[in-house]
Amino acid sequence: MTSISEIWALLDTDVQQWLLDNPGTRVLPRLYVNHVPAGGPETGQCLRLDEHGDYWLTPEEMVFLTARRQELVPGKQDTVGADSGGGESTRTGEALDR
Template sequence: MGQRPIVEWWDELDEVTKKWLVDNPGCVVLPRTVANVVHQVSGGSVAQDQHGEHLLSDAEQSFIRAKCKAAAGSARKHW
């Protein structure tokens, strides 16, 4: 089984993990705590290295940056 795309499991993430990802859109390697949550939610389809970290693919990085931009746009509307 291949890796499930982030779009398939994003909505299953808890709000704290989503917030961390959106607040850190330039992060390429997820820290172990975030990687563990992502690994569980993705059904184990997201690979972790020997340190428990996950290297984000280009598609995952693009998806997270889009979520970050959407969140920033939404925040500006509330001013």
């Protein structure tokens, strides 16, 4: 099975942008899966789809996408464990953990 990180450079820019614009998502909808290059099992460039034709992102892919977002927005770093003054920790990528 291929992951999003392995085929990132081959993805349609609309698919890349959707993934970056939707940080809380856990699934790539069929509309966007249809734009992912299909190399078939011989090339290893195929995504494992569920029965509805959707692709569920793995935790590793979520980490990859978080890193991509941070590359595009310098200065926006995760602040895991940082105290916001109210005794709660804050995180700019909090939506990814939901």
